[in-house]
Amino acid sequence: MELKIKQRISLSAYFFLSGVCFATWASRIPTIKIFYNLNEAELGNLLFIMPISSLIGLPFSGWLVSKFNSRNPLIVSFIFYSLALFFIGYSNNILFLSVSLFLFSFSMRIINIAINTQSIALQNTFQKKIIGSFHGLWSLGGLIGVGFSTLMVKFDVTMKHHLLIIAIFSLTIALISYQFLMKSDKPTTGNKLIIGKPDTFILLLGILVFLAAVCEGGMFDWSGVYFKEVIKEDVFTLGYFIFMFFMAFSRFVSDKIIDVIGMKKAYVISATFISSGISMVIIFPYFWPAIIGFSLVGIGVAAIIPMTYALAGKSKKYSAGLIVSIITTYGIVGMLLGPPLVGYLAHLFNLKTAFVLFLISGLLIIPISQLFFNTQKDAMK
Template sequence: MHSITTNRLSLSLFFLLSGFNFASWASRIPTIVSKLQLNEAELGSILLTMPVSSLIGLPLSSWLVTRFDSRYPLIVAMVLNAASLSLIGIAATPFALVVALFLFSLSMRVFNIAINTQAITLQKLYDRKINGAFHGLWSTGGIVGVGVTTLLVSLGISIVPHLVAVSIITTLLVLGAFPYLLRNDRSTTGNKLTFGKPDPYILYLGLLVFFAAVCEGGMFDWSGIYFQQVVGEEVFTAGYLIFMSFMALSRFVSDRVIEQIGMEKTYVLSASLIFSGIALAILFPSFWPAMVGFSLVGFGTASVIPMTYTLAGASKKYSPGIAISMIVTFGIVGMLMGPPLIGYLAHAFNLKFAFVTFALAGAMLIPISRKFFRLER
């Protein structure tokens, strides 16, 4: 039996690598667009593969977290995620890219539930909140991923060796860390997933994650394009990098912020930062205003998802695995439906107009969080 510190370190590596992998794909989207000669609508259609794959994976991921300890689906999904990253890199046609993204999204669906089930279970063994720090490591992995991509782009390194190398390194590291993950975390109660009238507790939390994920997913996939096409920056990863950096910084302090002002006020603060940051980037689409705006959006989105996952783990009706599975469904759909929507709006109007979607999504956190906490009183 390993100590909880060893369990935490091992799980931290999985969070770090999952963020690194996602950023490696997302920050290469402009490269893929150029390679396959895609317009905004075509890119939006291809990105639509990901939420479809995620929804298909709902029954599979729910079954896995109730049938096995979460570490088993976590390791299998992470290895598959790494392999599909290589497939994204070598995809030479839109169809090949669709297949690769389908597998990439399906594996994300499974490991997101497994990794957050591990995190919620491990947090219960501590006398303080640690979930925000885990998600901070995911963002840190994203920063490193964007930084590596920026370096490789500046050196003229193509996408294929880049993503294949990431796949190999990820696979070796997760296989080494696997034996030290938390064991015996499968819940024996609350594992029945019922369909019908939605549980208000889960519904409101799911909507909070959905709108936060629309902002996150859209910023992941379109911040580089925004800086390239609207701001006019040659180093297009600058916007993505500042967004991820401030998201990571905020997540490492979010647990303390929540303890100081409470969850209800934190949702309002997050919404305000997202709205004002997007407004700044749209109204003043030059380098420094856009950088400040993207940093505010990073601060605003950071707390919402880990905070909401923590609340989901306290559900009285469902086990942590099932509750998180349902919440993650909202999150992944939001994260992966946001980018196609932005693509269609950008093609029909322009990219600045499309970014208004993020401001509206951020603003929705206020009325929904108020309804949730009113329900809990």
């Protein structure tokens, strides 16, 4: 088998496993909310640990990008990622749970930077776009993760046994796949951030990732709670499952669609799907409208982050590793800051009203994306 094919399969495994682990944690948030008897604001406080952890990891991840090939930080961080998932399941008090979430988020930050750096480097060895398919595998992993979680909930399997199974499975596959990852992707130039006036290229891409991540992270953390408390559905993981299914499907076909319509139009269409889906969920809080709405949001969110990472790889000023590290910060903060904000808004008003945050984020993608394409033509040549 050709080397680059082996590398693609191995990297695909990490995208997939990362999605499985994150979805496993996210799908169990309603269980944690009930177990610790948390209200929406208290749950928001707990979730707020994750963006704090991610921000603390910013200087550390930047150093790793410039010091090592991405495969070494990837395997080390994945070991801690799996251990953190195991610790979340076996936590018996808020303090231990908080420490576990901190480690989970910190490790996830390093993983996201490493796998996206590898994906940009690997795409350069192919004659076609492949980044969307990697993110599709992340979503597929999330879909499998939430599907398995649904079975665990349905058959009353305890959270600690559920998370233990996933942690062992993920770590085993990750260790096997490690040997085939790209070994020489450390950049020799563009590793130092130039301090001064904010780089518009990075800033606009970062904002796009942030806005998409607010919507995506919100669906991960609150779709189950929404289905349980607003839709009154006992199998509360169903909304999350539908969202993940359509996001995964869309990511697998997004590369081909973008080749036809172009990225500029793709951002507008994606944002329209997000805002339409969220509007339907808010205005019609019933089973079938919510299913359709979550489907539309999944389709809309799907292409934005893969497209933005692909654009980041076109930077003439910075290495792929450094720029991925920077815009990943925007993405992780968006994914992990959005859910706590929803918790606070839900506590002040109600969960339906809190979902307006996703509607606003989706709509803002349109002017920011168009501003990027209108002002960064020279940087992309």
